[in-house]
Amino acid sequence: MSKRFYLTTAIDYTNGAPHLGHAYEKVIADVIARAQRSFGTNVFFLTGLDEHGTKVQQAAQTAGKSPQAFCDELAIEWQAFAQTLGLSNDDFVRTTQPRHREVVQAILTKLHQAGEIYQASYEGWYSARQETFLTEKDQLPDGSWDPIYGDVVKLVEENWYFRLGKHQAWLIDFLETHPSFVQPDYRRNEVLGFLRKEPLADLCISRPAHRLNWGIPLPFAPEWVTYVWFDALVNYYTVPASLGDATALAPLQGFLDRPTTALSLWPADLHVIGKDIVKFHAVYWPIMLRALGAPLPKQLLVHGWWQKDGSKIAKSTGNIVDPVAVIREWGLDAFRYYVVRELAIGPDGNWTDAGFIARYNAELANGLGNLLNRSVSMLNRYRQGVVPEISRELAPDAETAVRAAEAALRTNQLQDALLAIWTLVNRANKYVEETRPFDLNKDPAQAARLDAVLYNLVETCRVLGVLLWPFIPGTAEKIYAQLKVCGEVDQWGATAWGGLLPGHTIGSAVPLFPKKEPAKAP
Numbered sequence: 001m002s003k004r005f006y007l008t009t010a011i012d013y014t015n016g017a018p019h020l021g022h023a024y025e026k027v028i029a030d031v032i033a034r035a036q037r038s039f040g041t042n043v044f045f046l047t048g049l050d051e052h053g054t055k056v057q058q059a060a061q062t063a064g065k066s067p068q069a070f071c072d073e074l075a076i077e078w079q080a081f082a083q084t085l086g087l088s089n090d091d092f093v094r095t096t097q098p099r100h101r102e103v104v105q106a107i108l109t110k111l112h113q114a115g116e117i118y119q120a121s122y123e124g125w126y127s128a129r130q131e132t133f134l135t136e137k138d139q140l141p142d143g144s145w146d147p148i149y150g151d152v153v154k155l156v157e158e159n160w161y162f163r164l165g166k167h168q169a170w171l172i173d174f175l176e177t178h179p180s181f182v183q184p185d186y187r188r189n190e191v192l193g194f195l196r197k198e199p200l201a202d203l204c205i206s207r208p209a210h211r212l213n214w215g216i217p218l219p220f221a222p223e224w225v226t227y228v229w230f231d232a233l234v235n236y237y238t239v240p241a242s243l244g245d246a247t248a249l250a251p252l253q254g255f256l257d258r259p260t261t262a263l264s265l266w267p268a269d270l271h272v273i274g275k276d277i278v279k280f281h282a283v284y285w286p287i288m289l290r291a292l293g294a295p296l297p298k299q300l301l302v303h304g305w306w307q308k309d310g311s312k313i314a315k316s317t318g319n320i321v322d323p324v325a326v327i328r329e330w331g332l333d334a335f336r337y338y339v340v341r342e343l344a345i346g347p348d349g350n351w352t353d354a355g356f357i358a359r360y361n362a363e364l365a366n367g368l369g370n371l372l373n374r375s376v377s378m379l380n381r382y383r384q385g386v387v388p389e390i391s392r393e394l395a396p397d398a399e400t401a402v403r404a405a406e407a408a409l410r411t412n413q414l415q416d417a418l419l420a421i422w423t424l425v426n427r428a429n430k431y432v433e434e435t436r437p438f439d440l441n442k443d444p445a446q447a448a449r450l451d452a453v454l455y456n457l458v459e460t461c462r463v464l465g466v467l468l469w470p471f472i473p474g475t476a477e478k479i480y481a482q483l484k485v486c487g488e489v490d491q492w493g494a495t496a497w498g499g500l501l502p503g504h505t506i507g508s509a510v511p512l513f514p515k516k517e518p519a520k521a522p
């Protein structure tokens with residue numbers, strides 16, 4: 001089987017309920033997955049959960065549950081959340097699954113035997129909240145620590161280290177010669193800046209089991225568990241390896257012997273991640289794979305962070321956006337549309353309820369919804385719903401929008417793709433004002449002209465359905481259903497003008513985005 005386009009999201013910590021930031025990342029990855037499928041690419045889309053480490057262990061303790069029981073309960077909620085978001089993922093990985101533990105342990109065994117992992121003792125400042133040792137550099141001028149670190153204590157520990165440092169020069173060269181590896185560019189420059197400035201220390205990849213037992217035991221020293229990031233990053237590799245991908249299994253030969261299958265996933269084509277976890281993905285992960293002898297992923301796509309009303313999203317202050325509540329009140333597609341349209345992939349964004357409602361009303365209800373509604377209603381009213389002869393008056397506008405949206409989608413510029421699609425929505429609404437079909441209908445001499453106008457309107461709506469499928473698949477399907485067209489809304493090729501055939505009878509109009517005042521702010 002030929003290589004599939006393998007796309008992943010970060011795996012979320014199971015230490016609480018999902019919020020806007022998690023939802024955003026999963027939606028943009030889903031739009032990319034669906035767009036690629038629409039282009040005819042064979043996609044494999046992975047998302048999942050990061051269930052080990054102190055954060056999860058502490059959250060379980062607070063809830064008075066065993067970590068496994070705690071994660072199992074949350075995993076149900078998070079998997080339901082993936083469905084609520086309409087994700088089209090092909091698999092869902094949990095780092096507590098046996099398939100994951102096997103792959104992590106096989107990798108550790110190989111790296112240990114190859115001399116890439118060694119034991120040493122370390123004394124330093126330790127933040128349990130951030131699960132990391134700190135250096136004096138992290139100290140504030142008055143000797144205290146940023147509150148994000150929680151309690152910071154002096155610890156002496158025997159631990160296991162992964163030789164990161166010796167790969168530094170290689171990594172700098174790799175990032176310089178592969179400019180598309182980290183996107184957008186400024187994120188790559190940040191990583192390069194940091195790598196050029198200071199020597200890269202080896203990475204402590206163990207935690208003593210007596211201090212933290214919620215993790216994967218080191219196979220060669222079970223008194224330690226694996227550092228959560230070393231464990232978590234491997235998830236991207238677990239799924240290909242456990243499904244028999246030959247490229248993923250080859251470096252593990254002798255450590256994890258599995259029959260190979262025809263499935264070809266590795267290397268990953270795209271890891272979608274947030275800006276806070278770039279270092280793990282652009283420094284640790286490539287070096288881990290290099291030490292393993294495995295090919296590197298093709299690209300990291302780094303998105304910014306959402307705030308709400310200009311401040312950090314935080315459960316502790318109650319400054320949150322609950323995506324499930326928004327979806328319940330406004331519908332899934334309104335949510336998917338807003339987050340992709342509001343924020344380009346890269347910079348930070350700011351959620352305001354007023355901004356959400358404004359876009360809902362202007363762009364979805366009055367823009368797209370109104371266009372479909374009046375196009376379908378007028379064809380029904382003036383022509384009993386029967387599609388007239390093909391006319392190409394709006395075809396050049398549609399073709400321009402299709403080309404621009406495709407170019408933007410192929411480079412993951414999702415916001416630009418929506419902007420291109422809305423030029424067509426706006427053009428078609430303006431066309432109604434210019435051609436005034438309601439007046440044409442009053443003059444029998446204008447019957448042919450009215451036919452042409454109606455054709456251009458309903459055909460534009462059909463093309464819009466195909467263009468919008470990656471973003472708001474439910475709406476795309478509703479557009480096709482109202483036009484009574486079967487299949488193909490998920491195939492980019494169906495954007496070609498002329499899909500609605502003369503003589504075909506469409507269905508009746510149902511509002512896509514009913515205008516509404518918020519019952520309460522979302």
Ligand code: MSP
Pocket residue numbers: 009010011012013020021022024025050232233234235272273274275276277304305306307313
């Ligand atoms: N478990 C790690 C990732 C391991 S990947 C091998 C983790 N989990 S997380 O739950 O804290 O975050 C998951 C993803 O959500 C990250 O990519 C993170 O950047 C993203 N976001 C968390 N809060 C966010 C916002 N407020 N806005 C946008 N994305 C945010 O990190």
